[in-house]
Amino acid sequence: MEGIDLYKRVPKSDLVLLATKAMMAVGCNAERAEIVADNLVEADMRGVYSHGIARLQRYLTHISQGIINPANDPTVVFETPVSCVMDGNNGVGQYVAKKATEKAIEKASMSGIGLVSVRHSNHYGIAGYWAEMIMQNEMIGISSTNTAPLVVPTFGKKALLGTSPLAFAFPSDQEDLFMMDMATSVVPRGKLEVYARNQKSMPDGWCVDESGHSTKDPDRVLKGFVNKSTGGILPLGGEGEDFGGHKGFGLGLLVELITAGFSLGAYSGETYQKEGDVCHFFGAIRLDVFGNTSTIKSHISSILQKIKGSEKADGTEEIYLHNEKEVRARKKALSEGVGVDEPTHKALLDIVGKYNLGTVI
Amino acid sequence: MEGIDLYKRVPKSDLVLLATKAMMAVGCNAERAEIVADNLVEADMRGVYSHGIARLQRYLTHISQGIINPANDPTVVFETPVSCVMDGNNGVGQYVAKKATEKAIEKASMSGIGLVSVRHSNHYGIAGYWAEMIMQNEMIGISSTNTAPLVVPTFGKKALLGTSPLAFAFPSDQEDLFMMDMATSVVPRGKLEVYARNQKSMPDGWCVDESGHSTKDPDRVLKGFVNKSTGGILPLGGEGEDFGGHKGFGLGLLVELITAGFSLGAYSGETYQKEGDVCHFFGAIRLDVFGNTSTIKSHISSILQKIKGSEKADGTEEIYLHNEKEVRARKKALSEGVGVDEPTHKALLDIVGKYNLGTVI
Numbered sequence: 001m002e003g004i005d006l007y008k009r010v011p012k013s014d015l016v017l018l019a020t021k022a023m024m025a026v027g028c029n030a031e032r033a034e035i036v037a038d039n040l041v042e043a044d045m046r047g048v049y050s051h052g053i054a055r056l057q058r059y060l061t062h063i064s065q066g067i068i069n070p071a072n073d074p075t076v077v078f079e080t081p082v083s084c085v086m087d088g089n090n091g092v093g094q095y096v097a098k099k100a101t102e103k104a105i106e107k108a109s110m111s112g113i114g115l116v117s118v119r120h121s122n123h124y125g126i127a128g129y130w131a132e133m134i135m136q137n138e139m140i141g142i143s144s145t146n147t148a149p150l151v152v153p154t155f156g157k158k159a160l161l162g163t164s165p166l167a168f169a170f171p172s173d174q175e176d177l178f179m180m181d182m183a184t185s186v187v188p189r190g191k192l193e194v195y196a197r198n199q200k201s202m203p204d205g206w207c208v209d210e211s212g213h214s215t216k217d218p219d220r221v222l223k224g225f226v227n228k229s230t231g232g233i234l235p236l237g238g239e240g241e242d243f244g245g246h247k248g249f250g251l252g253l254l255v256e257l258i259t260a261g262f263s264l265g266a267y268s269g270e271t272y273q274k275e276g277d278v279c280h281f282f283g284a285i286r287l288d289v290f291g292n293t294s295t296i297k298s299h300i301s302s303i304l305q306k307i308k309g310s311e312k313a314d315g316t317e318e319i320y321l322h323n324e325k326e327v328r329a330r331k332k333a334l335s336e337g338v339g340v341d342e343p344t345h346k347a348l349l350d351i352v353g354k355y356n357l358g359t360v361i
Numbered sequence: 362m363e364g365i366d367l368y369k370r371v372p373k374s375d376l377v378l379l380a381t382k383a384m385m386a387v388g389c390n391a392e393r394a395e396i397v398a399d400n401l402v403e404a405d406m407r408g409v410y411s412h413g414i415a416r417l418q419r420y421l422t423h424i425s426q427g428i429i430n431p432a433n434d435p436t437v438v439f440e441t442p443v444s445c446v447m448d449g450n451n452g453v454g455q456y457v458a459k460k461a462t463e464k465a466i467e468k469a470s471m472s473g474i475g476l477v478s479v480r481h482s483n484h485y486g487i488a489g490y491w492a493e494m495i496m497q498n499e500m501i502g503i504s505s506t507n508t509a510p511l512v513v514p515t516f517g518k519k520a521l522l523g524t525s526p527l528a529f530a531f532p533s534d535q536e537d538l539f540m541m542d543m544a545t546s547v548v549p550r551g552k553l554e555v556y557a558r559n560q561k562s563m564p565d566g567w568c569v570d571e572s573g574h575s576t577k578d579p580d581r582v583l584k585g586f587v588n589k590s591t592g593g594i595l596p597l598g599g600e601g602e603d604f605g606g607h608k609g610f611g612l613g614l615l616v617e618l619i620t621a622g623f624s625l626g627a628y629s630g631e632t633y634q635k636e637g638d639v640c641h642f643f644g645a646i647r648l649d650v651f652g653n654t655s656t657i658k659s660h661i662s663s664i665l666q667k668i669k670g671s672e673k674a675d676g677t678e679e680i681y682l683h684n685e686k687e688v689r690a691r692k693k694a695l696s697e698g699v700g701v702d703e704p705t706h707k708a709l710l711d712i713v714g715k716y717n718l719g720t721v722i
Contacts, residue, residue, distance in 0.1 A: 082443065082473040083650035112443045113474050117651055153668055155677040160668050170618055178618065180611035186604055205604060212674025230672060236605045237597055243547055243566060243604075244597045250541035250683045253665065257531055257539065261661040262651040269667060289444035290478055290623040300622040304614065306630060307514055307521050311591060313573025316516040322611045 004049050007345050009337030010361045015041045018348060018359045019056055023092075025355040026063045027070040032095040039094045039125035044340070045333035046326035050190030051126045054344040056351065059123070067276050068092055068122045074099050077119075077263075081111045085263050088121030090275040097124040100282050101133050101143075108139050108284035115283050117258065119265025122276035123147075127167035128181030128323075134284045135169035135179070138293055142283030143167040143181075146259045146268040150225065151185045152232040154241065154249040157212030159225070159232030162268035163188055164255035171287055173301040179323035184251040185233045189225075192218040192233070205238035207231070214239050255281075365410050368706050370698030371722045376402045379709060379720045380417055384453075386716040387424045388431040393456040400455045400486035405701070406694035407687035411551030412487045415705045417712065420484070428637050429453055429483045435460045438480075438624075442472045446624050449482030451636040458485040461643050462494050462504075469500050469645035476644050478619065480626025483637035484508075488528035489542030489684075495645045496530035496540070499654050503644030504528040504542075507620045507629040511586065512546045513593040515602065515610040518573030520586070520593030523629035524549055525616035532648055534662040540684035545612040546594045550586075553579040553594070566599035568592070575600050616642075 019037035024030065036059065044052030062068040072091035076084060084103050088096035100116045107114025124130070127143045134141030147162030167181040187206050195202050201216035209215035209231045210224065224231040235248030259279035260267040266277040287293045308319050333339065340348070340361075348361055380398035385391065397420065405413030423429040433452035437445060445464050449457035461477045468475025485491070488504045495502030508523030528542040548567050556563050562577035570576035570592045571585065585592040596609030620640035621628040627638040648654045669680050694700065701709070701722070709722055 078652045080473055080650045085651050111472070112441055113476070115474070115646070115650070152674075153671065153680050155674050156668075156671050156680045157674045158671045160671055168615055170622070178614060180608075180615065182605075182608040182611060186598070203603065208674065212672075212677070236608055237547070238604060242564065243599060244543075244609075246681070246683070247541075247543040247597055248605075250543060253539060253668070253683070254529055254541065256664055256668075257661055261531070261664060262657065264652070264656065264660050267664045267667070269671075285476070289441045289476070290446050291439045291625070295625065296623065299625050300618055303617055303622060303628045306628070307517075307614070307617075310514065310517050310519045310521055310630075311573075313513075313516050313518045313569065316573070319514050319517045320607070322607070322614070 004339055004341040006339045007342040008340050010340050011337050012041055012045065012334060014359065014361050015044070015053055015338055018352065018357060018361060019053055021357040021359055022056055022060060022351050022355055023070075025357065026060055028092060032070065032092045035098050036092060036094045036125075039129050041338060042129055043126045044338045045330045046126075047329040048126055048326070049341070050188055053340070053348065055123070057347055060351070062122065062276070066274070067272065069275070074118070074121075082107055082113050082115065084114070084116045086116060086118045088118055090120050090122060090277065093122035093124040093276070093278065096121040097130050097280060097282075100280060101130045104282040104284040105134055105137050105139065108286050109137070112286050112289040113284065116281070117262035118280040118282075119260065119263035119277070120275070121278045121280055123278060124280060126181060127165040128169065128179055130282060131167040131169035131181070132179060134282070135171050137284070138171050138287050140171070140283070140285040140287065141167070141169040142281070142285075144255050144259060144281045146256055146271065146279050148272050149268045150189055150233050151235055151252055152208055152212065154235060154246045155212075157208065157210065157230040159230075160267075160269035161235070161249070161252040161256065162271075163233065164252050164268065166251065166255060170300055172297050172304065175327060177301060177304055177323070178321055184236055184248055184255060186236050186238055186248065187233060189233065192222055196222055205234065205243070207233050208239065365700055365702040367700045368703040369701050371701050372698050373402055373406065373695065375720065375722050376405070376414055376699055379713065379718060379722060380414055382718040382720055383417060383421060383712050383716055384431075386718065387421055389453060393431065393453045396459050397453060397455045397486075400490050402699060403490055404487045405699045406691045407487075408690040409487055409687070410702075411549055414701070414709065416484070418708055421712070423483065423637070427635070428633065430636070435479070435482075437464075443468055443474050443476065445475070445477045447477060447479045449479055451481050451483060451638065454483035454485040454637065454639065457482040458491050458641060458643075461641060462491045465643040465645040466495055466498050466500065469647050470498070473647050473650040474645065477642070478623035479641040479643075480621065480624035480638070481636070482639045482641055484639060485641060487542060488526040489530065489540055491643060492528040492530035492542070493540060495643070496532050498645070499532050499648050501532070501644070501646040501648065502528070502530040503642070503646075505616050505620060505642045507617055507632065507640050509633050510629045511550055511594050512596055512613055513569055513573065515596060515607045516573075518569065518571065518591040520591075521628075521630035522596070522610070522613040522617065523632075524594065525613050525629065527612065527616060531661055533658050533665065536688060538662060538665055538684070539682055545597055545609055545616060547597050547599055547609065548594060550594065553583055557583055566595065566604070568594050569600065
């Protein structure tokens with residue numbers, strides 16, 4: 001969940017239509033354009049604005065630069081009854097992810113478990129979107145991706161790891177009771193941009209500068225990304241080992257190995273050289289491989305509710321399970337419209353004009 | 362890796378013999394006693410002293426209290442070709458873990474993947490021991506367990522989660538190149554004990570007191586555990602959400618769901634009431650479900666070596682991959698003897714005397 005300076009609330013359908021038409025204007029067929037549009041607007045509805053429709057311009061640019069090849073289909077490289085390796089052929093990330101998610105569900109439907117590792121893909125939007133798609137089939141949904149290099153190894157100074165998210169979604173008795181979608185870095189890049197825009201200094205433990213040591217200056221880190229100099233975001237747990245930074249580093253390595261390692265693809269440090277070359281991982285585990293589905297769902301709900309309902313820290317109001325804030329934000333967006341900030345609104349109007357989309361927002 | 366005040370170096374075989382005889386003296390058969398002894402001494406050799414032979418007394422006490430039932434065998438509750446749920450019947454944790462690990466390997470040998478969730482078990486030692494046992498079969502090894510309640514949810518004040526480790530071991534071209542064994546808390550309980558012993562104050566962001574807010578006083582937190590009052594260790598990422606504490610909280614919940622959730626067992630908050638009732642999870646994934654084993658191993662090694670070999674932060678000497686320090690410590694322990702501190706040495710002599718073991722250290 002992130003905040004924005006709200007400028008306007010726009011009905012979901014208007015944003016989806018705009019994004020669909022824009023993606024079709026640059027060479028995507030309807031199926032591809034629609035999955036991108038739905039994925040982006042879903043992120044905004046949940047309050048994950050860094051992965052919302054504000055990214056549309058970046059996708060259009062990537063298509064014009066040949067990083068994304070909108071006409072390419074993903075292909076199967078290798079498969080067994082429980083697994084598959086796919087090549088995204090640098091097509092549209094969300095379309096590759098949809099096909100790989102469907103493959104994981106298909107394998108799990110037949111064999112109980114399906115694991116799919118993907119190479120040569122592109123940015124696939126929020127990781128949790130795919131984990132949830134799997135979860136809707138009474139399966140544990142797992143989704144992960146590597147990303148552009150932004151995160152520095154513990155005791156290193158060069159950003160070679162991604163902010164690489166891990167997402168897990170568990171079916172339960174209640175609506176989306178546990179769906180965690182976490183970057184393995186301490187903060188996402190979008191957070192630095194917010195601090196830079198507001199000329200605020202960051203807390204120690206978020207980022208390192210060119211020396212590999214903590215900095216409070218967001219501009220310095222962001223400039224480093226542009227210039228490809230050293231410095232970057234720290235892994236979850238911060239600098240060094242005192243607060244467990246080596247654990248976040250290890251989770252980042254784990255993501256590289258299940259995405260790029262299994263698929264023989266590019267690790268984060270080698271993505272976006274000519275094409276995207278991003279790697280993903282999807283997992284589907286049928287809940288009934290462990291017994292009766294509804295019994296397990298009830299037990300999962302009961303564990304989560306005991307923890308949620310436990311004593312709160314003095315002065316705090318609520319213990320949030322992962323996805324609760326997002327489910328509430330989504331409901332509000334569905335009834336009142338999706339929040340858009342002024343720069344994004346302006347960028348969208350520019351896109352409407354440039355591609356002559358004829359849509360209104 | 363943890364430090365100790367080294368008192369003596371003891372040959373591995375002497376420590377293993379002592380622990381084996383002690384466990385046999387309280388009712389374990391040879392197979393059970395040997396796996397406990399090997400698991401404990403392996404932890405010491407790797408420098409994970411909190412999970413080493415210093416724990417032996419606690420196991421002996423647990424057997425005398427009926428928390429561990431040394432004669433009980435684990436049983437299979439439910440299984441499919443890719444999965445199994447086992448009941449440990451509150452037997453010896455390491456023996457239950459060995460049987461469950463063998464089951465995961467057996468399933469993966471047949472089906473490519475094997476996932477095993479276990480209820481009613483006891484402390485199983487270091488998580489990584491079981492992940493490595495799986496890895497030695499050209500499989501990805503996964504091992505996790507819930508624990509006694511020590512960790513407070515984000516915005517909570519009651520310790521209901523465990524320090525619940527997650528371990529992942531990847532086969533690769535080089536010796537144990539990536540084996541991560543991480544508690545999902547910011548620090549282990551053992552670290553508080555070290556600070557308390559040395560009358561040092563802890564950094565903010567490790568623990569909360571009865572109010573649910575940060576404290577620097579390790580005694581206060583340790584007393585809270587004994588009195589079952591509020592307060593405890595924070596999840597990885599620390600207090601609140603600013604440094605990603607909610608991510609560590611989510612990883613802790615993930616462990617509860619794959620261990621207790623899948624097996625219909627007790628979550629950490631309900632362990633150790635009469636018997637141990639600890640829950641575990643093991644996963645084995647054959648590397649060749651993604652293609653040619655040696656090609657994938659080489660690719661994994663090459664990704665890890667690029668990151669390890671990258672520029673170091675100013676003033677630091679090395680970027681450590683997960684398990685490198687432990688492999689070096691183990692080699693040293695094998696050649697020079699296993700490090701033991703003075704209180705542990707004394708406690709072991711007491712055990713030798715009490716049970717008339719006739720061994721020397």
